[in-house]
Amino acid sequence: MENAIQVRNLTKKYKDFTLDNISFTLPSGTVMGLIGENGAGKSTLINAILGVSDAEYDQVALLGHDLRTQTKLAKEDVAAIFSDSHYDYGMTPLAVGEMLSRFFRNWDQQKYLGYLKRFHLPEKKRLKKFSTGMRVKLEFAAALSHNPKLLILDEATSGLDPVFRDEILDILREFTEEEDHAVLMSSHITSDLDKIADYIAYLHEGKLLFVKTYDDIRDNYGIITCGRQLFDALSRDDISAYRKEAYSYKILVNDRAKLRRIFPDIEMVPASVEDIMLFYVKGEKVK
Structure with missing residues (x-):
């Protein structure tokens, strides 16, 4: 093409x-x-x-x-x-x-x-x-x-x-x-x-x-809201960006299906284009 x-x-x-x-x-x-x-x-x-x-x-x-x-x-x-x-x-x-x-x-x-x-x-x-x-x-x-x-x-x-x-x-x-x-x-x-x-x-x-x-x-990116324990358990490769809030973390992840297999009960929603843009601008990268 x-x-x-x-x-x-x-x-x-x-x-x-x-x-x-x-x-x-x-x-x-x-x-x-x-x-x-x-x-x-x-x-x-x-x-x-x-x-x-x-x-x-x-x-x-x-x-x-x-x-x-x-x-x-x-x-x-x-x-x-x-x-x-x-x-x-x-x-x-x-x-x-x-x-x-x-x-x-x-x-x-x-x-x-x-x-x-x-x-x-x-x-x-x-x-x-x-x-x-x-x-x-x-x-x-x-x-x-x-x-x-x-x-x-x-x-x-x-x-x-x-x-x-x-x-x-x-x-x-x-x-x-x-x-x-x-x-x-x-x-x-x-x-x-x-x-x-x-x-x-x-x-x-x-x-x-x-x-x-x-x-x-559409198919792979998602947002997780979780506590420190789950945040620490996630592979750094799966986290695109995150935002620390008062009592939780909001995390932009790049492979929803993989995380569903590892954490079947995790609360996760699909991420929109706007969500990804906001996480990259206002969020933090994992170190």
């Missing part, structure tokens, strides 16, 4: 922040959720992958094309969507469509008009009179209408109501049914990623802590 994104050893340095030696791959036909607290470096990473900002790297390839030596080809079939529209607010959706038709060789005007209708966006209304949510809907309409193979979303669904977010997730799911399509989706709404992500990449303070399959998280 071809990788839609290949990143090796990407570093971006600012005066007070470093995106440090990031490497990952996104297989075609899949969705990767990029999570991390505000300031973790998610937007910095996305801008570097898109070539919007300079970064040091051994390799960045989009859809099999090297960003450094095949820049035009690398970006040809990529669409990026952000949390607000970057189009001139004096324009109308029809004017946006006319402009984009000149830039994209695969522009599909009928598809674009269809999305405007589907998203209830007035064709001749100026964007300055649109709500934030309406402008984001326009971003999706425009991005999907030049038939990209890779969608990169930077908190693009954060300003949308739950009903439309759910519709967008359905669209993204349909999009990746094509084996040569893929989505990289930065979002702090982890419940959206629970519905759609095949992979979760966790960025914390400029470092990529892990890339895991969603199935791994």
Whole structure:
């Protein structure tokens, strides 16, 4: 399977922040959720992958094309969507469509008009009179209408109501049914990623802590609440992180089935993506 994104050893340095030696791959036909607290470096990473900002790297390839030596080809079939529209607010959706038709060789005007209708966006209304949510809907309409193979979303669904977010997730799911399509989706709404992500990449303070399959998280990770005796009895290899509370420990474990076999009566619940994120940020590592 071809990788839609290949990143090796990407570093971006600012005066007070470093995106440090990031490497990952996104297989075609899949969705990767990029999570991390505000300031973790998610937007910095996305801008570097898109070539919007300079970064040091051994390799960045989009859809099999090297960003450094095949820049035009690398970006040809990529669409990026952000949390607000970057189009001139004096324009109308029809004017946006006319402009984009000149830039994209695969522009599909009928598809674009269809999305405007589907998203209830007035064709001749100026964007300055649109709500934030309406402008984001326009971003999706425009991005999907030049038939990209890779969608990169930077908190693009954060300003949308739950009903439309759910519709967008359905669209993204349909999009990746094509084996040569893929989505990289930065979002702090982890419940959206629970519905759609095949992979979760966790960025914390400029470092990529892990890339895991969603199935791994769903099937294997769990949370135990216990006393000191059980905490001490657990293998350190089974504990990803823990939090000491007043009278107990909350423990993030990485193999529920194994622990069930060893401790059949243990109280344990599955861990969500958000749970794992919170344990890694606010919890402690075993020594």
